[in-house]
Amino acid sequence: MVVKDIDKTTEFLSRVCGIGPWETMEYAPTKDELMVGEPFKLKFAFATLGPIVLQLTQPLEGKTLWSEFLESKGEGLHNLFYSVPNWEEVVAKFKEQGSRILTGGSLDGKRWCIFDTRPGGIIIELGES
Amino acid sequence: MATDSSNMALPAPGHLGVVVEDLDKTKEFLSRVLGLGPWQVIDYAPTKDELITGEPFRLRLALAEQVPLVLELIQPLEGNSIWSEFLKNRGEGLHHIAFTIPNWDEMVQIMEQAGIRMAAGGTINGKRWCYFETSPGGLVVEYGEK
Numbered sequence: 001m002v003v004k005d006i007d008k009t010t011e012f013l014s015r016v017c018g019i020g021p022w023e024t025m026e027y028a029p030t031k032d033e034l035m036v037g038e039p040f041k042l043k044f045a046f047a048t049l050g051p052i053v054l055q056l057t058q059p060l061e062g063k064t065l066w067s068e069f070l071e072s073k074g075e076g077l078h079n080l081f082y083s084v085p086n087w088e089e090v091v092a093k094f095k096e097q098g099s100r101i102l103t104g105g106s107l108d109g110k111r112w113c114i115f116d117t118r119p120g121g122i123i124i125e126l127g128e129s
Numbered sequence: 130m131a132t133d134s135s136n137m138a139l140p141a142p143g144h145l146g147v148v149v150e151d152l153d154k155t156k157e158f159l160s161r162v163l164g165l166g167p168w169q170v171i172d173y174a175p176t177k178d179e180l181i182t183g184e185p186f187r188l189r190l191a192l193a194e195q196v197p198l199v200l201e202l203i204q205p206l207e208g209n210s211i212w213s214e215f216l217k218n219r220g221e222g223l224h225h226i227a228f229t230i231p232n233w234d235e236m237v238q239i240m241e242q243a244g245i246r247m248a249a250g251g252t253i254n255g256k257r258w259c260y261f262e263t264s265p266g267g268l269v270v271e272y273g274e275k
């Protein structure tokens with residue numbers, strides 16, 4: 001999910017839906033760590049929700065996929081995340097099908113990238129496991 | 130407001146809902162590229178009596194038993210609904226997380242006490258369901274009665 005204010009959102013979701021506890025972190029990759037685009041800074045919060053993890057993303061600095069989503073659509077569910085062992089193969093398959101890489105980089109040496117898939121409009125993030 | 134959070138932790142989500150323009154094309158794409166499926170397709174057209182709020186509408190749903198969560202595609206067919214509004218305002222994409230809960234009345238009441246209005250609601254096969262468009266954060270939550 002992309003949100004405007006992580007603290008307010010985690011407080012609300014904890015109080016009203018019983019979701020949490022939350023773990024937060026900041027992510028500010030360097031230019032070298034990005035596959036495309038300019039550096040940015042994000043804040044994340046994670047909570048376990050049964051078999052999935054709910055991730056909140058608050059854009060802090062830079063013009064990014066997430067800040068543009070917030071500007072054009074507002075807050076809400078943004079993407080699905082899949083961690084895959086055969087990252088390159090899956091990425092190649094997505095590209096062959098005409099899906100476009102919106103952004104990508106690495107985090108702790110693991111690659112990640114985000115695709116806009118059509119039809120259906122599901123934004124899918126693929127992380128290297 | 131003081132609430133006892135020990136009573137209100139949600140169970141694991143039941144499904145993720147995606148609003149789409151064309152269910153058949155999306156289903157074909159997700160099957161081919163992601164290997165999702167098989168799909169169960171349902172038309173849902175509740176009568177006015179079956180709705181808790183709002184006017185009748187018609188939807189087509191496709192459900193895939195995807196690990197770890199069921200994926201639900203929703204194509205609005207008729208009527209002005211939260212799904213048709215979503216498509217108009219935001220375009221296709223992820224829409225909601227659904228939870229099937231035994232304490233439906235209690236969870237609905239907690240949401241309403243927190244100032245969140247029910248955006249849509251009705252019954253299907255005698256079980257109640259409803260949607261809340263929550264803020265801050267913008268999470269759309271569906272509560273289904275277990």
